[in-house]
Amino acid sequence: MFVSSGDLTAAAVRKGVRIMAISKTEIEKLAKLAKLSFTDEELERFTAEFDEIIAFADTVNQSIEGGTEQIRSVDARMVSFDDLRPDEVVPSLPNDKILSNVEGYNGFFKVERSKK
Amino acid sequence: MRAGIYELAIRLRNREISAVELTKAYIDAIEKLNPAINAYVYLTFDTALKAAEQADQMLKEGDAPLLCGIPMALKDNICTDGIATTCCSKILKDFKPYYDAAVWEKLKAQGAVLLGKTNMDEFAMGSTSETSCYGAPLNPRNTNYVTGGSSGGSAAAVCANLAVYSLGSDTGGSIRQPASFCGVVGLKPTYGAVSRYGLIAYGSSLDQIGPLANSVKDAAIVFDAIKGGDKRDQTSVDYDYGSSLAECLDRDIKGMRIGVAEEFFEGINTEIKSKIEKAIKLFENNGAVIENIRLPALKLALPVYYIIACAEASSNLGRYDGIRYGYRTSSYTGIEDMIVRTRSEGFGDEVKRRIMLGTYVLSSGYYDAYYKKACLIREEINREFDAVFENCDVLVAPTAPNTAFPLNHKGDSPVEMYLSDICTVPVNIAGVPAISVPCGEDSRGLPIGMQIIGRRFGEATVLQAAHFYEQSAGKVIGDYEGGAGI
Amino acid sequence: MNYEIVCGIETHIELATKTKIFCGCTTEFGGEPNTHCCPVCTGQPGSLPILNQKVVEYAIKAGLALNCKINTKSHMDRKNYVYPDLPKAYQISQYDEPLCEKGYIELDSGKRIGITRIHIEEDAGKLIHESGLTYIDYNRSGVPLIEIVSEPDISSAEEAKEYAEKLQLIMRYIGISDCKMQEGSMRCDVNLSLRKPGDPRFGVRTEIKNINSLSFIQKAVMAEAERQADILDAGGTVVQQTMRYDEGTNSVTPMRDKENSDDYRYFPDPDILRFCVDDKKVEEIRESLPELPFDKLKRYMNVLGLSEATAKQIFRYRMVAEFFEDTLAEGASVKNTANLIVVTIFSNMDTEEEKELFAIRISAAQFAALVKLADEKKINIGVAQSTLQKMLESGKPVEEFIKPEDLVGISDEALESLCKEAIDANPEAAANVRNGKDKAINVMFGYIMKKTGGKADIRKAEVLLRKLIRQ
């Protein structure tokens, strides 16, 4: 999967050829996924900045071939079945704690579906 | 030299000073200096005085822990029951958690006195603390300069003697870099050495809590007090460090193998480079063995870090939707619209940038090219570190490629700012421990930090090397005048 | 035009663990809103999940019962989407390393419906929309689920129903869930497309979400197949979308788009370590499984010799089957035990639910004591039934209703003396019998039954009477 660590450096140096520039439409699509909205002015600025950040991230993409393998490392820490949490009830917190950071209603969290 | 934790602990036990008196001295200093430095964003003087009274009681009863009655500060992303914890973000405005972070639970039980919550980059995303919604903290050594970040307030509070020590969090250098900018000691422990329970997540696989203090010994004492496995954080490890770390600092460094990787020195400011080289000479002259090593994959550490940290952040920060806590927008047309408005109004630019990048690298069609490859390179970086630590006990490197930026320093782009994390992020990627100790000043009198990196759970060796340097190098930076004056 | 149905079913089943999947909060149903909650299951900043061992065990049980391969190494992923019922804005689920894979369920026809995978994940909270407000209760947030995904092997509405029915039965049997579709502890999503017979390509499919009864599965498949056939017949194309089945109108209609696109940006959850379950543990879990329902059914018919109808009535309910087998273990006969359960005990239970619960007031041992009296012909079956009814109502043992002296009264010797008594008391009738008027024997029968309260074995009495009369 790796070209080799020596080539890794070489690949990093070779950076510069960008695969793709990001379009405004794509930024808008991402914003929708991220539940963010941008004004037109912000969007312009953001698209430009984002282009550069992506170029920076692209050094990773271009440094190695492949990338379709499993991403789990062989020696990553694992936990055995016996060390998982036993199924024993722990008292929950009182409702007023759970709702302590908002105005609730009869124990519920509450959101108006629209607000002027 | 101002008193360290150990000296203060002795004075408290000798009744030369009470915890209440000590706390009051810090409160006075904070009232005087904080308006200018902006290290604290939330003050807890009432609870501090109560805690100090209790600490005095504990001290009277004898057998009190070392940190009992010592005034300290917590970064604003560490949850404190009933005390505001906002990550310096508008979106967590007025947020008061209803539980304590594991580290705070531990310190509280040891009689720690919390003075307040410290300033930081919004959600720990930044290298200057200027993305804080409360405005940037100022570098106490020169208030025209930034503190570094993201734990800038924690570094400034310790530097200005507005706290004896503080806790910060380090995802890509956020303890070590501000420590270096402010001329204090900052320890990023091994990933898993300290419970993350109650630390508001940025990049979960990288985040780690650690101390900022005035000396290596103080950092060791605090690390001793907060380390250990926690059932509530599965990624934590109950590693057996043997006896107290603070007590084995004085071991000789003769024969210690110190690795120096040229990759850490590329593009580093020459003043910094020469100070680090001088420090390396000092180690060598005292019997350490210098090994020149290579870490080729390091070149990719920075983009790998930004991909992984932002991917995790984009997911971790999805929960700020205005429903259960924090800021909620005032007018909207539907719940979806409420969520979008809340997030767009509540998050700052840098946070939005990173959420967007994280969303991008995880989105379908790009996952393999970015996120997956970043994980593969992370493995490679881990392997390189593992291999290096077969032959070295510690690595020595600069903490940052530069000293503190002037305030409002606008780089050409966000990426230029990201480059300042180049020496610190590999450590987070590999999950190994590292400390930053002051090792000189640049021509403007701004502190320079040296980073000492160890193998996983090798904190004892890291602290020992750092302590040796601190004790042998003499006075490398000027004293900060002011603060609590204890 | 004729089409072939290509259908797969995704089933979410709530596991009957005591605590939630990532925290120690109770999974108990009901409770005041937001009272079974903590920082973890309400997604408080700084909280971290800790995986429940029982969830893994139950999912493996399900996998083994459905003939799956168990992945000894597995991990949790985050499925990212924003919705008010999902407090962390991601559901912790499994993506590319599910606990179980490649199993099957065998239909009565012998056809196997493949199980692609079984994974574990967390449930979301509950939203209540009322007069311009949305109320949120996170009591269900973090309740453990398994998602069972079938291959698109189902090719008729009947098969769809049979698949779901069998799945439900097996899950109930192994005790990992009560699988109540009305209460939502079992929910089915049906994927369906049509194609021309013999065409190897799949057509465009739709997904019908959250079907909450077995018969609706059958109806929904029929309705959707018809809907798609109409579109195709008219030369149109089916739109890939999420549908809802309306039981009132028996129709399938598109669901309002759930805003989110389907880009869930799955990635491994960095807060939860990958976990391993070694082969030894899997074997241990396998051994803890009860006999599976369809193995039991076969055994009831082939080994115990029950009729298919009776066997099917008993095996369907795990508690009933257990009671049945416990009674046999006490030495009662198969035939009388099965008969008394199906006729008498079931007549007290009107609903499936009651049979499922099988809350009765007598133990298997007490029941066996009664059955054995019938087996030994000490009482006849009618008496056994009426006595059983009294036992069920009172919870009292058989001795309360049938005294030892009652039984003595109809022992062979007692019966013989009773017969003599009957003949002596009815000389005329006895003479008539002797003279060929056979029906006159009924007079003696009446006498004996009256004296024994109906407990005498009438056939034995007949033999005795004839013998005595002939003497």
Ligand SMILES: [Mg+2]
């Ligand atoms: Mg699911």
Ligand SMILES: [Zn+2]
């Ligand atoms: Zn909970």
